[in-house]
Amino acid sequence: MNVALRWQSTPANALDAEQLGDLASLCLKLEVETHPKPGLVSHVDNGAHSDMDAELLCRSADTLRPFLRDLALAGAEGAGMSRLRAIGVAAERAMLAETGGVNTHRGAIFGLGLLCAAAGYRGALGIRKSLGDLVSRRWGEDILSGPISLRSHGAMASRRYGAGGARAEAACGFPSVYEIALPALRAARKLAPCDEEAVRVQTCMTLIADVTDTNLLHRGGEEGLHFAQAGASAFLAAGGVGRRGWRERAIDIHHAFVARNLSPGGSADLLAMALFVDRLAP
Numbered sequence: 001m002n003v004a005l006r007w008q009s010t011p012a013n014a015l016d017a018e019q020l021g022d023l024a025s026l027c028l029k030l031e032v033e034t035h036p037k038p039g040l041v042s043h044v045d046n047g048a049h050s051d052m053d054a055e056l057l058c059r060s061a062d063t064l065r066p067f068l069r070d071l072a073l074a075g076a077e078g079a080g081m082s083r084l085r086a087i088g089v090a091a092e093r094a095m096l097a098e099t100g101g102v103n104t105h106r107g108a109i110f111g112l113g114l115l116c117a118a119a120g121y122r123g124a125l126g127i128r129k130s131l132g133d134l135v136s137r138r139w140g141e142d143i144l145s146g147p148i149s150l151r152s153h154g155a156m157a158s159r160r161y162g163a164g165g166a167r168a169e170a171a172c173g174f175p176s177v178y179e180i181a182l183p184a185l186r187a188a189r190k191l192a193p194c195d196e197e198a199v200r201v202q203t204c205m206t207l208i209a210d211v212t213d214t215n216l217l218h219r220g221g222e223e224g225l226h227f228a229q230a231g232a233s234a235f236l237a238a239g240g241v242g243r244r245g246w247r248e249r250a251i252d253i254h255h256a257f258v259a260r261n262l263s264p265g266g267s268a269d270l271l272a273m274a275l276f277v278d279r280l281a282p
Contacts, residue, residue, distance in 0.1 A: 015280070017076060020119050021069025024112050027275040028061035028105065031268055034200040036250040038208060038231065039257030040268050047254070048219070048263040051102050060095050060104035067091035067109070068116045075117030076124035081142035088113050107166055107269040114139065114170055115273055119280055131277055136173035143171040165214050166266070174273065180210050181274035182281075191242035198241040201250060203274060205240065207267035208232035215265035224262050231256060 015023065032054050035042035043054045070087050091109045096102070118134040135143075144167060169176055184206035185199060192198035207213075209232035216225045231253045240246060257263070 015119070015123065017069045017073035017120055020072035020116050020123075021065050021067075023279060024068040024072075024116050024272075024276055025061045025065040027112070027272045027279075028064070028108060029058055030200065030275055031272040032057045032061075034197055034204065034271070036247065036254040037201065037204045037264075037268065037271075038228065038250070038254045039263040040204075040265070048258045048261050052099070052104055056099055056102065057104050060099055063094050063098040064091055064105060064109065067094065068113060071113045072116040072120035075120030078121070078124075079117070081139045081146060084113065084117050084139070085146065105269075107266060108272055110166055111170060111174070111269055111273050112276060114143075115174070115276055130173070130178065131280065132173035132175075132178050135170055140171040140173070143167055166269075174270075174277075176207065176211050176270050177274050177277055181207055181270055182278060185274055185278055188241060191240065195241070198246070200271060200275070201246075202236075202241045204264075204267055204271050205232045205235050205250070207270050208264045209236055211267055211270065213264045213266040215267075216262055220260060220262050224260060227260065228257065228262055228264060 031037075032041065033043050035044040037047070039048040041047050041049050041052055041054055041057055046053050067087055067090060071084060074083050074087060088109050091113065092106060095105055095109070114135045115131050118131040118138070121138065122129065122131065122134055146167075181203055185203045188199040188202035191202065208216075209229050213225065213228070216228050220227065235246075235249060235253055238249065241250075
């Protein structure tokens with residue numbers, strides 16, 4: 001955490017590409033270091049996943065660090081979507097080589113990578129716009145018109161159920177980050193001012209409750225999505241992390257997700273993105 005302490009003393013708009021890559025990688029690790037997140041891998045257990053654990057996810061985050069740095073640098077240099085996409089493809093190859101073919105962070109490479117590029121672009125120009133707005137304005141059209149991954153579970157669920165998915169989210173400037181996750185993150189700090197893990201749990205639950213997570217659609221269809229949203233919504237309605245015994249209730253929801261093989265991977269990616277954006281808010 002020494003690097004994190006250095007970031008805290010550095011103005012957000014002064015972070016260079018190396019620091020942005022470090023910060024993005026750290027945010028991926030902070031997502032892993034959050035428990036209980038329903039159905040998701042954490043430092044405590046593997047959730048609904050038989051092919052990955054916390055150690056693998058952290059190795060993946062380390063592997064992605066230089067590519068996230070390169071995306072920030074490309075953004076600072078005014079790169080177009082074709083260059084960003086090439087860096088993202090290289091990042092995915094490196095991730096799969098490190099994990100033995102396990103998709104640990106494909107969604108994060110896309111979303112967090114675009115935010116890194118926007119952060120580099122914003123820092124180079126010295127402007128005070130949100131990262132999401134910059135992504136939408138600078139690359140939004142190319143995001144929507146670019147090639148569609150046929151391998152992505154989220155993309156397949158988007159096609160089957162008509163959900164917007166990661167491409168629409170990015171092209172619109174990440175509304176789930178700015179309109180759902182960030183307000184939840186900041187409100188949760190009032191509920192649990194001395195417990196950042198609790199803050200992250202509350203934010204993750206809010207995302208699960210409010211986002212059409214295509215990973216949930218892929219694993220459980222519409223029934224699984226509705227089950228997940230209802231469980232997270234009930235947790236929040238009961239007071240969330242601001243109520244005594246919240247951890248035990250969250251663990252019960254986590255176990256119910258695991259029993260149904262549900263994992264809200266899209267919400268996990270959005271949580272990491274929200275942590276990144278929160279740190280860099282102008």
